[in-house]
Amino acid sequence: MKLVVCVKLVKILGDEVEFKPDGMDVDPDYLEAALNEWDACALEEALLIRERLGAAEVVAVTAGASGSEEALRRCLAMGADRAIRVESTAEDPLSTARELVAAVTPESPDLVLCGVQSSDSVQGSTGTALSELLGLPCVAVVKKLEWAGSGPATAHRELEGGLIDIVEVDTPAVLTIQTGINQPRYATLRAIKVAEQQEIVVIRGPSDGPPAYRIRRMFAPPKGHGAQMLEGGPDEIAKQIAGIIRERLK
Amino acid sequence: MARNPKYDILFEPIKLGPKTMKNRFYQIPHCNGFGSEKPLSQAYFRSLKAEGGYGACCTEYCSISPESDDTHRVSARLWDDDDVKNLSVMCDMLHGYGALAAAELWYGGPHAPCMESRCVPRGPSQIPSDFEHLTYPKQMDKDDIRAVQKMYVDAAIRARKAGFDIVYVYGSHSYLPQQFLTPYYNKRTDEYGGSFENRARFWRETIEMVKDAVGHDTAIAVRMSTDMFMGEPGTQLERDCLPFVQMVDDIVDVWDINVSGISEWGEDATPSRFYPSGRMLPWQEAVKKVSKKPVLGVGRFTNPDLMVDAIKTGKLDIIATCRPSISDPWLPRKIDEGRLDDIRECIGCNICISRWEIGGPPLICTQNATAGEEYRRGWHPEIFSKAKNADNDVLVIGAGPAGMECAMILGKRGMRRVHLVEADKDMGGIMSWIPQLPGLGEWARVVNYRKIQIGKLKNVEFVPNKRLSANDIKTYGAEIVIVATGSYWATDGLNGASHDAIPGADASLAWQLTPEQIMVEGKKVPGKKVVIIDNDGYFMGVSLAEKLAMEGKQVTIMSHQAHIAKYMDFTLESPNQNRKLHKLGVEIVTEHLPTRLEPGKVHAAHVFDEEAHDKVWEADAVVLVTQRRSNEALYRELKDKVGFGALKKEGISAVYRIGDCVAPRLIADVVFDGHRLAREIDSANPEEPLPYKRERRVIDLMGAKAEIDEHRAALAAAGAR
Numbered sequence: 002m003k004l005v006v007c008v009k010l011v012k013i014l015g016d017e018v019e020f021k022p023d024g025m026d027v028d029p030d031y032l033e034a035a036l037n038e039w040d041a042c043a044l045e046e047a048l049l050i051r052e053r054l055g056a057a058e059v060v061a062v063t064a065g066a067s068g069s070e071e072a073l074r075r076c077l078a079m080g081a082d083r084a085i086r087v088e089s090t091a092e093d094p095l096s097t098a099r100e101l102v103a104a105v106t107p108e109s110p111d112l113v114l115c116g117v118q119s120s121d122s123v124q125g126s127t128g129t130a131l132s133e134l135l136g137l138p139c140v141a142v143v144k145k146l147e148w149a150g151s152g153p154a155t156a157h158r159e160l161e162g163g164l165i166d167i168v169e170v171d172t173p174a175v176l177t178i179q180t181g182i183n184q185p186r187y188a189t190l191r192a193i194k195v196a197e198q199q200e201i202v203v204i205r206g207p208s209d210g211p212p213a214y215r216i217r218r219m220f221a222p223p224k225g226h227g228a229q230m231l232e233g234g235p236d237e238i239a240k241q242i243a244g245i246i247r248e249r250l251k
Numbered sequence: 252m253a254r255n256p257k258y259d260i261l262f263e264p265i266k267l268g269p270k271t272m273k274n275r276f277y278q279i280p281h282c283n284g285f286g287s288e289k290p291l292s293q294a295y296f297r298s299l300k301a302e303g304g305y306g307a308c309c310t311e312y313c314s315i316s317p318e319s320d321d322t323h324r325v326s327a328r329l330w331d332d333d334d335v336k337n338l339s340v341m342c343d344m345l346h347g348y349g350a351l352a353a354a355e356l357w358y359g360g361p362h363a364p365c366m367e368s369r370c371v372p373r374g375p376s377q378i379p380s381d382f383e384h385l386t387y388p389k390q391m392d393k394d395d396i397r398a399v400q401k402m403y404v405d406a407a408i409r410a411r412k413a414g415f416d417i418v419y420v421y422g423s424h425s426y427l428p429q430q431f432l433t434p435y436y437n438k439r440t441d442e443y444g445g446s447f448e449n450r451a452r453f454w455r456e457t458i459e460m461v462k463d464a465v466g467h468d469t470a471i472a473v474r475m476s477t478d479m480f481m482g483e484p485g486t487q488l489e490r491d492c493l494p495f496v497q498m499v500d501d502i503v504d505v506w507d508i509n510v511s512g513i514s515e516w517g518e519d520a521t522p523s524r525f526y527p528s529g530r531m532l533p534w535q536e537a538v539k540k541v542s543k544k545p546v547l548g549v550g551r552f553t554n555p556d557l558m559v560d561a562i563k564t565g566k567l568d569i570i571a572t573c574r575p576s577i578s579d580p581w582l583p584r585k586i587d588e589g590r591l592d593d594i595r596e597c598i599g600c601n602i603c604i605s606r607w608e609i610g611g612p613p614l615i616c617t618q619n620a621t622a623g624e625e626y627r628r629g630w631h632p633e634i635f636s637k638a639k640n641a642d643n644d645v646l647v648i649g650a651g652p653a654g655m656e657c658a659m660i661l662g663k664r665g666m667r668r669v670h671l672v673e674a675d676k677d678m679g680g681i682m683s684w685i686p687q688l689p690g691l692g693e694w695a696r697v698v699n700y701r702k703i704q705i706g707k708l709k710n711v712e713f714v715p716n717k718r719l720s721a722n723d724i725k726t727y728g729a730e731i732v733i734v735a736t737g738s739y740w741a742t743d744g745l746n747g748a749s750h751d752a753i754p755g756a757d758a759s760l761a762w763q764l765t766p767e768q769i770m771v772e773g774k775k776v777p778g779k780k781v782v783i784i785d786n787d788g789y790f791m792g793v794s795l796a797e798k799l800a801m802e803g804k805q806v807t808i809m810s811h812q813a814h815i816a817k818y819m820d821f822t823l824e825s826p827n828q829n830r831k832l833h834k835l836g837v838e839i840v841t842e843h844l845p846t847r848l849e850p851g852k853v854h855a856a857h858v859f860d861e862e863a864h865d866k867v868w869e870a871d872a873v874v875l876v877t878q879r880r881s882n883e884a885l886y887r888e889l890k891d892k893v894g895f896g897a898l899k900k901e902g903i904s905a906v907y908r909i910g911d912c913v914a915p916r917l918i919a920d921v922v923f924d925g926h927r928l929a930r931e932i933d934s935a936n937p938e939e940p941l942p943y944k945r946e947r948r949v950i951d952l953m954g955a956k957a958e959i960d961e962h963r964a965a966l967a968a969a970g971a972r
Contacts, residue, residue, distance in 0.1 A: 187714040191728025234560030
């Protein structure tokens with residue numbers, strides 16, 4: 002039984018933000034990287050299924066440059082059995098999904114788990130695009146997953162307003178996993194060290210097809226004019242608020 | 252990162268008489284235990300703040316004569332040219348960073364018992380000190396007045412020679428000039444006592460004389476208490492302080508304004524338990540309204556917004572700090588660089604002050620483990636060398652103050668990977684619940700600061716909700732293991748007074764509780780009458796008494812000592828804490844030791860009753876604050892059951908332990924413990940602290956022999972048979 006988990010190494014903003022000269026992205030000096038929070042939950046869910054069923058192979062897959070292997074190393078340290086990187090420069094969900102197909106299809110997985118979205122691009126589309134390309138059913142925003150190891154899986158989907166949509170889906174299937182489904186485990190130092198030494202298979206993707214979108218410009222939105230900033234110590238601010246209220250009540 | 256423009260005003264220079272200060276950050280005179288006799292410790296300590304951006308740094312109170320000797324407490328001294336030499340090091344180092352140096356010239360009068368010099372202090376009237384009850388001053392006649400004024404002048408000249416830019420004529424905290432001003436101390440009927448003008452005369456004349464001597468190129472500062480909160484007898488704002496300011500404003504270059512006398516100077520150095528930052532602003536503002544000169548003052552300022560507000564609203568021209576400069580000597584620099592997250596905020600625990608009050612030791616700081624260690628251990632709070640053994644992974648077990656500090660510093664020293672593993676869901680350990688005791692909210696900054704710093708360190712990972720067994724540790728994959736598992740309160744009443752458990756004490760029973768059971772486990776305190784047995788003598792017993800009394804319990808707190816919470820005398824928290832307990836109707840029982848506990852009753856005897864007559868207190872619940880015990884079990888298992896040899900086979904080269912799990916102590920000391928281990932993790936034997944430099948006289952044997960021979964010859968010549 003095989004579970005494939007698609008993960009992304011996301012960019013994280015620090016306290017200060019500076020943009021590259023071409024205005025297309027944040028200057029890498031001001032970025033940190035980490036395994037996407039949603040993908041960590043997806044991997045954890047795969048590990049929990051493996052523990053519940055007693056046996057399964059968990060394979061972590063990513064599409065990116067060599068730096069993105071940091072995400073795979075984290076997955077291996079958490080307990081993934083194998084890791085595959087698709088050498089890729091894809092930036093948008095559709096291109097990324099095309100690359101991932103190259104790694105996922107040969108594995109013939111029973112379940113493909115993705116995160117609902119990435120914390121840096123927040124498109125929420127890669128998993129769904131992937132299911133389309135794989136020709137597999139897709140269930141999105143999964144908050145709870147029950148599966149006996151074969152046959153259909155039951156997924157609880159999180160909707161707005163606290164509603165839960167319970168869906169039964171035939172496997173193999175693609176599921177996009179929502180945070181809160183579990184608490185991703187930490188890796189011991191030993192596991193991290195072993196993961197450092199594990200082989201990561203690198204393959205090339207198809208690299209064809211137009212991207213879903215092209216980035217034209219990235220910038221910090223200008224400060225709005227709707228807010229009046231009050232400055233000073235607590236006493237000062239309280240006085241100002243009182244004054245504004247009196248004025249507005251007139 | 253860049254400075255937020257709203258803080259620009261803090262970085263504007265300002266003239267202080269003939270001198271210019273480069274910004275509005277001023278380290279107010281405060282003690283550190285170094286004085287003139289540990290000149291390098293003094294210089295390193297002060298100049299670190301100048302390096303951190305302070306525009307001016309001051310000595311502690313600086314004695315102008317052997318008659319002003321506060322031994323066992325450590326003051327600076329300017330008695331002779333050797334003192335000048337010693338203090339000149341501090342001035343040079345401050346100037347090197349573009350900061351001004353200030354000397355707080357001090358004559359204590361009867362508050363200085365002269366236990367080293369054996370001199371007799373002089374004072375305006377002969378009444379024993381309210382601070383040092385056995386010390387009587389010699390009543391000053393006019394010759395005495397002139398003699399002491401000359402001491403100020405001579406000391407000011409020495410200060411200028413040493414390189415000081417600012418000299419104080421210091422009166423705050425009820426020292427001599429303020430004693431003359433204050434009816435409580437001054438009962439004179441000559442022209443130096445009685446009316447305001449007369450009472451002000453000594454101080455005014457002294458300022459004039461000092462100004463004449465050095466004022467042409469040295470700024471004259473006056474530190475004054477605006478109000479002693481003693482009513483008519485004490486200094487009062489309207490009657491004494493403001494008229495004095497107006498009287499001498501022309502000849503003073505900068506005013507240093509605070510409140511209180513000496514016997515309750517916790518009203519000035521306010522503990523966070525009772526007062527928020529900026530407590531003295533109303534008084535500082537009052538002075539600013541009548542003065543044309545710059546006004547500075549402290550208020551435990553840690554928040555730059557409050558600092559800016561104080562200046563913009565006309566309360567202060569210069570922001571002075573004492574304790575916030577101890578907890579973070581680089582406060583100004585961090586504001587300048589937009590690094591507010593990195594500011595290590597003072598928590599107002601007054602542990603630093605407690606060392607001066609005890610008399611003798613160098614200061615320490617709960618937040619800043621390097622305070623006092625700048626010279627003797629060479630520690631810089633912001634600069635860390637890469638560990639020589641950085642190619643190692645470290646497992647720190649326990650994220651209390653010791654574990655957090657250790658992991659943080661190891662991270663800053665570049666250890667390859669540090670895992671800080673904690674059984675609870677969050678960092679903090681003992682400090683996750685102590686700040687929930689009444690008034691101690693600011694103490695949570697110990698945790699908040701470290702949480703933020705650890706979050707920024709890429710090589711440090713915090714792993715919550717994980718209770719590691721000895722076997723887990725064995726296979727965790729670390730090369731260095733550091734156990735920081737803390738302590739717990741004794742459940743059987745074991746205590747330092749009887750050195751025994753209390754018969755009948757058993758916190759597993761529903762009606763007996765330990766502090767953690769109340770604060771962490773939420774164990775219910777049954778009934779109405781609670782007896783707290785406090786053999787600890789610091790904050791735990793009285794804080795729980797306050798908490799339970801506020802919850803409606805009828806509380807008795809029982810101590811074997813002469814008064815409760817003795818250590819809080821040193822932290823200046825005693826008077827207000829006692830007032831609180833009185834207000835809450837807490838019964839305070841001193842000099843009693845429990846003999847046994849039974850349901851509903853605490854049996855105790857007076858400690859000086861040789862027949863130990865049995866006295867009974869009714870109690871629905873008993874809280875045991877008798878002593879703490881180390882959580883040693885995990886370390887013992889690793890050492891005694893698993894064995895370090897077996898751990899070595901798994902790649903663990905060393906196992907250390909830090910903090911309360913070695914021996915319970917002050918939070919400041921466990922933070923220090925974690926810090927030290929991290930600083931010395933690459934020494935030959937990290938478990939043993941490296942020797943620190945001691946500033947002491949090391950005898951020149953040849954010279955000593957010559958001196959002894961000469962002395963003997965003189966005795967022989969004088970007629971010894």
